[in-house]
Amino acid sequence: MINKLIDNIKNTNAPIVVGLDPMLKFIPEHLKASAYKEYGETLEGAAEAVWQFNKGIIDAVYDLIPAVKPQIAMYEQFGLAGLNVFKKTIDYCKEKDLVVIGDIKRGDIGTTSEAYAVGHLGKVWVGSNSYYGFDEDFVTVNPYLGSDGINPFINVCKEEKKGIFVLVKTSNKSSGEFQDQKLSEADNRPLYEIVGQQVDKWGKDCMGNGYSYVGAVVGATYPEQGKMLRSLMPNTYILVPGYGAQGGKGEDLKHFFNKDGLGAIINSSRGIIAAYTNDKYAKYGEKNFADASRAAVLDMRKDILENAL
Amino acid sequence: MINKLIDNIKNTNAPIVVGLDPMLKFIPEHLKASAYKEYGETLEGAAEAVWQFNKGIIDAVYDLIPAVKPQIAMYEQFGLAGLNVFKKTIDYCKEKDLVVIGDIKRGDIGTTSEAYAVGHLGKVWVGSNSYYGFDEDFVTVNPYLGSDGINPFINVCKEEKKGIFVLVKTSNKSSGEFQDQKLSEADNRPLYEIVGQQVDKWGKDCMGNGYSYVGAVVGATYPEQGKMLRSLMPNTYILVPGYGAQGGKGEDLKHFFNKDGLGAIINSSRGIIAAYTNDKYAKYGEKNFADASRAAVLDMRKDILENAL
Numbered sequence: 001m002i003n004k005l006i007d008n009i010k011n012t013n014a015p016i017v018v019g020l021d022p023m024l025k026f027i028p029e030h031l032k033a034s035a036y037k038e039y040g041e042t043l044e045g046a047a048e049a050v051w052q053f054n055k056g057i058i059d060a061v062y063d064l065i066p067a068v069k070p071q072i073a074m075y076e077q078f079g080l081a082g083l084n085v086f087k088k089t090i091d092y093c094k095e096k097d098l099v100v101i102g103d104i105k106r107g108d109i110g111t112t113s114e115a116y117a118v119g120h121l122g123k124v125w126v127g128s129n130s131y132y133g134f135d136e137d138f139v140t141v142n143p144y145l146g147s148d149g150i151n152p153f154i155n156v157c158k159e160e161k162k163g164i165f166v167l168v169k170t171s172n173k174s175s176g177e178f179q180d181q182k183l184s185e186a187d188n189r190p191l192y193e194i195v196g197q198q199v200d201k202w203g204k205d206c207m208g209n210g211y212s213y214v215g216a217v218v219g220a221t222y223p224e225q226g227k228m229l230r231s232l233m234p235n236t237y238i239l240v241p242g243y244g245a246q247g248g249k250g251e252d253l254k255h256f257f258n259k260d261g262l263g264a265i266i267n268s269s270r271g272i273i274a275a276y277t278n279d280k281y282a283k284y285g286e287k288n289f290a291d292a293s294r295a296a297v298l299d300m301r302k303d304i305l306e307n308a309l
Numbered sequence: 310m311i312n313k314l315i316d317n318i319k320n321t322n323a324p325i326v327v328g329l330d331p332m333l334k335f336i337p338e339h340l341k342a343s344a345y346k347e348y349g350e351t352l353e354g355a356a357e358a359v360w361q362f363n364k365g366i367i368d369a370v371y372d373l374i375p376a377v378k379p380q381i382a383m384y385e386q387f388g389l390a391g392l393n394v395f396k397k398t399i400d401y402c403k404e405k406d407l408v409v410i411g412d413i414k415r416g417d418i419g420t421t422s423e424a425y426a427v428g429h430l431g432k433v434w435v436g437s438n439s440y441y442g443f444d445e446d447f448v449t450v451n452p453y454l455g456s457d458g459i460n461p462f463i464n465v466c467k468e469e470k471k472g473i474f475v476l477v478k479t480s481n482k483s484s485g486e487f488q489d490q491k492l493s494e495a496d497n498r499p500l501y502e503i504v505g506q507q508v509d510k511w512g513k514d515c516m517g518n519g520y521s522y523v524g525a526v527v528g529a530t531y532p533e534q535g536k537m538l539r540s541l542m543p544n545t546y547i548l549v550p551g552y553g554a555q556g557g558k559g560e561d562l563k564h565f566f567n568k569d570g571l572g573a574i575i576n577s578s579r580g581i582i583a584a585y586t587n588d589k590y591a592k593y594g595e596k597n598f599a600d601a602s603r604a605a606v607l608d609m610r611k612d613i614l615e616n617a618l
């Protein structure tokens with residue numbers, strides 16, 4: 001799947017992933033009104049509004065981008081109705097030949113990690129039948145529990161030809177609280193560096209064509225750390241959140257890429273899906289939210305191609 | 310909810326939580342046969358078997374214990390059908406007046422953490438209506454992303470009078486890979502100590518009667534570390550996994566408790582729910598799996614009361 005991700009990136013000339021993190025407050029009133037008319041102001045109504053919103057955006061941008069990253073929390077908050085739309089969104093994106101990165105940040109140990117892995121990337125057995133669960137192509141994974149938590153995911157990735165992105169240095173302000181702690185036994189290097197080193201090691205046995213299917217998450221908001229991690233993990237694909245709404249700019253991304261122009265894929269969520277609420281794209285109007293998203297993708301691609309690559 | 314947890318512990322004289330982590334291979338054949346007869350070897354069939362298994366165990370042990378800890382991964386692997394039974398299990402346990410600790414190990418940032426918090430502990434708004442989601446009493450949370458990830462949970466806890474348990478030192482073998490890294494700026498103290506210190510700090514503003522509703526997870530398999538963390542976080546309730554199947558014994562738990570006999574609640578999952586597969590309880594037979602679970606709870610209580618308290 002890492003090979004397919006790279007092919008998609010080359011074909012679109014856009015190292016961009018659109019984060020499908022729909023909050024109700026970003027969904028245009030006319031979509032909510034029509035969903036609530038059908039299902040009431042219920043969880044099903046909210047889920048339907050989310051679905052119509054996602055569909056509008058996917059239809060408008062799928063030809064421009066290699067991948068999407070639905071954030072499961074935004075669906076899980078609406079219970080089963082929400083998770084049903086999470087699945088529907090995954091299936092729809094795959095029909096459009098997009099690579100789907102489930103932003104699930106799961107992480108546990110042993111059989112529990114295995115259950116998450118089969119539920120999201122693989123198939124679960126019931127008697128003599130097997131079923132694919134949410135069936136994302138990649139998922140994000142939290143490393144705090146160590147190899148016991150990561151290996152079950154890697155095993156399923158091997159079997160299913162899928163991949164993971166391990167949180168290394170996250171984009172948020174307080175990410176330094178633990179991730180930046182300097183380690184005495186590692187010559188004062190920070191924790192995230194040791195995690196990065198481990199990601200590189202996990203990836204050695206998981207190579208596609210040039211890049212491994214054990215990727216890393218490193219925030220655009222930390223360009224210096226990105227530069228260091230890029231050289232520390234030369235064969236690791238880096239998923240970069242924090243561009244746009246969180247403050248990261250095209251020029252900050254320069255060192256996240258390798259000399260081959262590959263090695264990084266930049267996420268934007270709110271900056272794309274809620275573009276119509278941004279003054280810059282206000283001319284499209286709420287009804288044409290999807291056109292605003294398309295314009296924002298084109299601008300983001302331009303910014304990255306001109307300033308980062 | 311921390312006060313209710315403590316009341317339940319006092320009333321049952323059992324600082325025990327039963328982990329409802331049903332793997333299909335632990336579920337007695339007759340339950341699977343009857344579920345598959347009704348629903349086929351499908352996700353719904355698996356979910357029904359899980360539900361009948363859980364119900365049998367809860368009915369057999371609820372009067373002996375203060376709390377249960379369903380592990381969401383074991384349900385999530387069966388997709389929506391599984392998550393439906395996760396919710397059904399939570400509701401059923403609450404009817405029995407048990408405190409429900411959702412072992413979800415979520416952790417993200419900002420609005421995303423908030424979405425997990427409202428989806429699991431609080432209520433989500435749809436137009437002018439609000440809905441409780443999975444509605445656990447406590448959930449486990451991963452600290453890797455720092456305060457940005459924890460604060461949204463704490464805010465919902467304040468509003469809903471609920472609580473969290475933050476992963477500090479997990480019970481698995483490779484937990485040391487990152488959690489035990491020695492920090493130079495903290496005089497060679499390990500990362501988990503800094504996380505523990507932060508849990509104590511987060512908890513200061515979140516006090517119930519004597520204990521805070523920001524708890525910690527510390528594995529029974531690391532008794533020395535447990536002792537240190539106990540004194541570092543005097544008002545923190547510690548959720549202790551790793552007893553039984555993972556190797557932790559009653560005497561290992563001594564220092565997880567405070568002098569008041571409180572401050573820790575010990576989890577056993579497989580040791581209780583799959584007790585009938587253990588030679589010690591083989592006499593009950595597979596059909597009487599729930600009686601074997603009851604006997605295992607009584608033995609666990611005896612071990613803890615005699616050797617740890």
